[in-house]
Amino acid sequence: MKIREIIATISDFAPEYLKETYDNVGLLVGNPDSEATAALLTIDVTEAVVDEAISLGCNLIITHHPIMFRGIKQLHGRNEEERLLIKVIKHDIAIYAAHTNLDNAYLGVSFKMAEKLNLQNIKPLKSIDCEQKNGIGVVGFLEQKIDEISFLTQLKKCFQCNQIRHTKLLEKPIQKIALCGGSGAEFIDLAKQENADIYITGDLKYHDFFKAENSILLVDIGHFESEQYTKEIFFEQISKNFPTFASHYSKVNTNPIKFL
Numbered sequence: 001m002k003i004r005e006i007i008a009t010i011s012d013f014a015p016e017y018l019k020e021t022y023d024n025v026g027l028l029v030g031n032p033d034s035e036a037t038a039a040l041l042t043i044d045v046t047e048a049v050v051d052e053a054i055s056l057g058c059n060l061i062i063t064h065h066p067i068m069f070r071g072i073k074q075l076h077g078r079n080e081e082e083r084l085l086i087k088v089i090k091h092d093i094a095i096y097a098a099h100t101n102l103d104n105a106y107l108g109v110s111f112k113m114a115e116k117l118n119l120q121n122i123k124p125l126k127s128i129d130c131e132q133k134n135g136i137g138v139v140g141f142l143e144q145k146i147d148e149i150s151f152l153t154q155l156k157k158c159f160q161c162n163q164i165r166h167t168k169l170l171e172k173p174i175q176k177i178a179l180c181g182g183s184g185a186e187f188i189d190l191a192k193q194e195n196a197d198i199y200i201t202g203d204l205k206y207h208d209f210f211k212a213e214n215s216i217l218l219v220d221i222g223h224f225e226s227e228q229y230t231k232e233i234f235f236e237q238i239s240k241n242f243p244t245f246a247s248h249y250s251k252v253n254t255n256p257i258k259f260l
C-alpha cells in the first residue's frame with residue numbers, strides 16, 4: 001500500500017478544502033508514492049511520538065494538529081519541531097495532518113465527541129454548507145434528562161479529565177448539548193442561540209465564562225481531552241478501506257498541560 005492510498009482514506013472523509021484558510025493540512029512531509037509500512041495515529045507530533053514511530057516501524061504518522069503551522073525557513077535543530085523534522089526526514093517517515101478540515105467534516109472531531117456522549121439527533125453547531133452536514137461543533141440531545149452534577153461527573157469520566165472548569169449551576173436538568181472540540185470559545189453565542197442547556201469545549205478564558213449569563217452552563221474540559229478520541233476516526237477510515245494495514249494508536253500522552 002502506498003502512503004498516497006492510506007492518506008486518501010482520511011482526505012476522502014475530511015477533504016482538504018474544508019480547512020480554515022490559516023491552516024496547514026495534508027501530507028506535510030514525505031513522498032506519497034513510498035510504500036507505507038504501518039501508521040501511527042496521534043493528536044500531536046512530538047519527538048516522543050517520532051521515537052515511537054521508529055520503534056514500531058511506522059513510516060507514516062497521522063496527526064490531528066499539524067507541524068510547521070507558521071512555516072519554517074531554517075532547519076537547525078534549535079527547537080523540538082526542528083529536531084523532530086530532521087529526525088523524520090532521516091528516518092524516511094511521512095507526516096500527514098487532518099486538522100480544521102476534520103473539525104469541519106461531517107462525522108469529524110465534534111461528532112466523535114457526541115458519539116462518546118451518546119447524543120441523538122445531532123447536527124453541526126455552525127453549518128458550512130447548505131445541506132447542513134459539514135460544519136463546526138455539534139448540537140444534540142441526551143436520551144434522557146439528567147441533573148447537572150450527574151452529567152458533569154459522567155463528562156469528566158468520559159473524557160478522562162483531571163479537572164473540568166464550569167460556570168454556575170443553573171439548577172435545571174441537562175438534555176440539549178452543544179459542544180466543540182478544541183478551542184471553541186468563539187461559538188458560545190451560537191450555543192446560547194440554540195438554547196442548549198450546556199456548552200462543552202476547551203481553552204475557555206476567564207472572560208469567556210462571564211458569557212454564561214445564567215442562561216447556559218459553560219464547561220471547559222481541556223483542549224487535548226476534548227480531541228483525544230479523534231485518533232479513532234483515523235483508525236476507522238483506514239481499517240474500513242484497508243483491513244489488513246497496521247495502524248497503531250500512539251501511547252504517548254502529548255497533552256502539554258499537567259495537573260497537581
Ligand SMILES: [Zn+2]
Nearest residue numbers: 182183223227
Ligand atoms: Zn485542537
